[in-house]
Amino acid sequence: MKIVTVVGARPQFIKAAAVSRVLREKHKELLIHTGQHYDSNMSDVFFEELHIPKPDWNLGVGSGSHARQTAEMMVGIETILLEEKPDCLLIYGDTNSTLAGAIAASKIHVPVIHVEAGLRSFNMKMPEEQNRILADHVSSLLLCPTDTAVENLRKEGIQAGVYQVGDVMCDAVLYYSHMMETRENAYYFGQLHGLFASVPRVNTWYMTTIHRAENTDDENKIREILEALESLDAPAIFPVHPRTRGMVERLYRQREYKNIVFVEPVGYLTMLYLVRHAVKTITDSGGLQKETYILGTPCVTVREQTEWVETLKGNHNILAKTEKEDIVKKVIKTEIDWENKPAYYGDGHASEKICALLDQAEW
Ligand code: UD1
Numbered sequence: 148m149k150i151v152t153v154v155g156a157r158p159q160f161i162k163a164a165a166v167s168r169v170l171r172e173k174h175k176e177l178l179i180h181t182g183q184h185y186d187s188n189m190s191d192v193f194f195e196e197l198h199i200p201k202p203d204w205n206l207g208v209g210s211g212s213h214a215r216q217t218a219e220m221m222v223g224i225e226t227i228l229l230e231e232k233p234d235c236l237l238i239y240g241d242t243n244s245t246l247a248g249a250i251a252a253s254k255i256h257v258p259v260i261h262v263e264a265g266l267r268s269f270n271m272k273m274p275e276e277q278n279r280i281l282a283d284h285v286s287s288l289l290l291c292p293t294d295t296a297v298e299n300l301r302k303e304g305i306q307a308g309v310y311q312v313g314d315v316m317c318d319a320v321l322y323y324s325h326m327m328e329t330r331e332n333a334y335y336f337g338q339l340h341g342l343f344a345s346v347p348r349v350n351t352w353y354m355t356t357i358h359r360a361e362n363t364d365d366e367n368k369i370r371e372i373l374e375a376l377e378s379l380d381a382p383a384i385f386p387v388h389p390r391t392r393g394m395v396e397r398l399y400r401q402r403e404y405k406n407i408v409f410v411e412p413v414g415y416l417t418m419l420y421l422v423r424h425a426v427k428t429i430t431d432s433g434g435l436q437k438e439t440y441i442l443g444t445p446c447v448t449v450r451e452q453t454e455w456v457e458t459l460k461g462n463h464n465i466l467a468k469t470e471k472e473d474i475v476k477k478v479i480k481t482e483i484d485w486e487n488k489p490a491y492y493g494d495g496h497a498s499e500k501i502c503a504l505l506d507q508a509e510w
């Protein structure tokens with residue numbers, strides 16, 4: 148089959164790294180990078196480190212309002228689809244790049260395969276919730292990471308073409324955390340210790356990432372998060388997402404945060420190392436909630452709700468309001484049920500299951 152895949156944002160590069168490796172054994176894949184993320188530490192680093200095939204096109208869309216960004220992507224994707232006439236289009240997750248691919252393809256009757264279908268936060272104010280619902284409703288093959296996702300789709304009347312395959316991010320965590328431990332990758336450890344000379348031993352830091360619109364668009368909310376991190380009993384390493392950078396810099400000018408190690412976004416292997424060896428992770432990232440679960444690091448998610456509800460069951464992941472006191476309270480909570488940790492996200496072979504379904508697909 149000839150498959151056109153659309154990626155554009157950091158987590159999609161990581162998902163594509165897991166799937167493309169398997170997909171290309173049997174099928175011809177062409178890769179469109181929309182250019183939604185473009186800084187080298189938000190894009191190039193993943194292609195290089197994870198050996199993701201070089202994109203066949205980079206639309207160079209960059210940042211912008213939702214409408215402008217999505218519309219520019221749609222025009223670029225449609226042009227390529229009309230030229231290449233692929234058998235189907237593959238999209239990941241819930242970003243504007245996902246939505247642009249879904250709409251551009253479905254309008255010209257190119258079947259859409261949605262990897263990470265069926266997730267819901269039930270918060271329609273989130274752009275991601277709108278993107279994922281719209282994408283699911285025009286997809287022909289809906290590849291769900293969890294049983295919850297299958298059930299969410301059923302409730303919306305979508306049952307045809309729905310399969311639970313496990314989570315491709317689980318594939319990535321298991322594959323790359325193994326690779327990270329091998330001797331050849333000592334390079335990354337060197338890089339890490341260069342970056343964090345002030346962090347002496349494993350299990351002596353907290354790990355933080357924050358980038359959700361609901362947390363970053365309000366200075367008071369970012370302040371609450373920084374104040375919480377500042378009051379913890381160990382340093383918090385904080386690779387700052389470019390969306391969050393301006394706000395953090397403004398607040399830092401008002402008050403020096405001594406317990407927070409602010410760094411640029413890091414590569415995936417470095418991230419896995421930092422998360423695996425952290426005391427806890429404090430985040431609003433979707434991907435990190437699962438990575439922490441799989442790697443066995445407790446997580447506090449600074450959000451009102453999560454799509455990854457399974458992680459909440461044994462307190463492996465705890466939701467916190469964007470308020471200093473609530474974040475600190477949740478971070479010091481210790482009743483976590485590690486005895487009971489089902490493999491909600493699969494066995495690391497979701498990509499193989501996706502490819503097997505593609506082998507049988509008849510559009
Ligand atoms: C996007 C996704 C979000 C996902 C996140 C992963 C949407 C609506 N949101 O959010 O679901 O969780 O990616 O990280 O698609 N910027 C740079 N350099 C870059 C990229 C972004 O400076 O390489 C800055 C720009 O100021 C930009 C802002 O970050 O306006 C936000 O970028 P954008 O891609 O619009 O959304 P994210 O917050 O990254």
Ligand code: UDP
Nearest residue numbers: 157158386412413414415418432433434435
């Ligand atoms: N990540 C990374 N470097 C960083 C921050 C995050 O490699 O500095 C990885 C993280 O481990 C996860 C993915 O990026 O695999 C999550 O991306 P992000 O939080 O930007 O998006 P989300 O998952 O919330 O959509």
